[in-house]
Amino acid sequence: MPSNQLLVYYLLSFILLFVLMNVYLKIAIHYNIIDKPNERSSHTTLTIRGGGIIFSLAMLLYFLSNQFAYPFFIVGVLMMATVGFFDDVNPLSNKTRLFVHFTASLLLIYQSAIYQYSFLLIPFLLVFIVASLNSYNFMDGINGITAFYSLSIFLLLYYLNYSIKFIDPALLVFCGFSLIIFTFYNARKKATCFAGDTGSLAIGFILFFITLSLIQQTGNPFYALFFTVYGLDTSITLIYRLIRKENIYKAHRTHLYQYLANEAGINHLKVSAAFAISQLCIGILIIYFSQFSFSDQIFSSSIILIAAALLYYAIRRYVFHRYVVKHVV
Numbered sequence: 001m002p003s004n005q006l007l008v009y010y011l012l013s014f015i016l017l018f019v020l021m022n023v024y025l026k027i028a029i030h031y032n033i034i035d036k037p038n039e040r041s042s043h044t045t046l047t048i049r050g051g052g053i054i055f056s057l058a059m060l061l062y063f064l065s066n067q068f069a070y071p072f073f074i075v076g077v078l079m080m081a082t083v084g085f086f087d088d089v090n091p092l093s094n095k096t097r098l099f100v101h102f103t104a105s106l107l108l109i110y111q112s113a114i115y116q117y118s119f120l121l122i123p124f125l126l127v128f129i130v131a132s133l134n135s136y137n138f139m140d141g142i143n144g145i146t147a148f149y150s151l152s153i154f155l156l157l158y159y160l161n162y163s164i165k166f167i168d169p170a171l172l173v174f175c176g177f178s179l180i181i182f183t184f185y186n187a188r189k190k191a192t193c194f195a196g197d198t199g200s201l202a203i204g205f206i207l208f209f210i211t212l213s214l215i216q217q218t219g220n221p222f223y224a225l226f227f228t229v230y231g232l233d234t235s236i237t238l239i240y241r242l243i244r245k246e247n248i249y250k251a252h253r254t255h256l257y258q259y260l261a262n263e264a265g266i267n268h269l270k271v272s273a274a275f276a277i278s279q280l281c282i283g284i285l286i287i288y289f290s291q292f293s294f295s296d297q298i299f300s301s302s303i304i305l306i307a308a309a310l311l312y313y314a315i316r317r318y319v320f321h322r323y324v325v326k327h328v329v
């Protein structure tokens with residue numbers, strides 16, 4: 001497609017997605033698809049839920065206008081968005097959610113062809129992807145965090161695709177459009193909408209697919225560290241909750257980002273930006289070290305992980321004793 005036609009195509013696609021987002025916001029208001037604050041919430045006002053539907057709409061538009069590319073991936077995205085939407089409106093059972101998550105993740109593995117390295121990887125990848133998707137979902141709790149963090153990972157992947165060309169650039173463009181539109185409505189002092197399970201599961205699924213495609217093309221598993229910050233906050237918070245013998249399936253607000261936004265009273269957008277910038281810096285380091293030998297990458301990635309974990313632990317410990325204990329008392 002000539003460059004001028006491509007520009008018009010992308011411009012019209014962006015306008016259509018922007019219109020669709022506004023249509024959903026009006027529908028959500030009409031049908032009262034609203035997130036109501038409770039004792040576990042980090043917000044205090046009624047906010048439209050499910051604004052992250054724009055992510056799956058963008059992928060569907062890409063699919064329909066690009067010769068039905070990546071069909072198994074698209075089906076997986078729609079499955080994740082659909083179960084997320086129903087869960088937003090009327091909470092589903094854990095069994096139903098997990099069944100859909102595992103099925104969609106299997107489609108993701110097949111579409112990315114990552115299984116070609118070894119079929120023995122499939123069970124491990126399934127558990128890892130489902131756990132990571134739920135981690136992405138758990139972290140969607142304050143204004144801007146899903147938007148900014150996803151943008152940081154998107155920028156890393158978009159940059160790499162210029163030199164490695166591991167995925168259709170148009171898919172990245174549509175993903176970028178959806179993130180820009182969602183950020184416009186979400187990354188505000190008073191958000192117009194939240195991603196909801198509809199959006200956090202979908203954008204996590206999209207970014208995991210793109211990253212797995214990168215890993216499959218390069219044979220470099222260290223690109224998985226593009227999700228380090230979310231992984232640390234989720235896993236360490238889970239460890240703390242298990243130590244305290246809490247019900248890990250019950251909603252809570254004990255992630256570091258929640259402590260920073262709630263107990264420490266730091267502006268939501270500043271906390272979200274800090275998480276995103278931290279992940280962007282780690283991603284840049286991973287890209288830099290990718291030019292070295294595999295053994296050097298093991299060493300450098302280990303150092304990055306250990307340093308990030310220690311820094312996270314130190315900040316969490318300080319915030320907990322400085323603000324949380326004081327708040328409880």
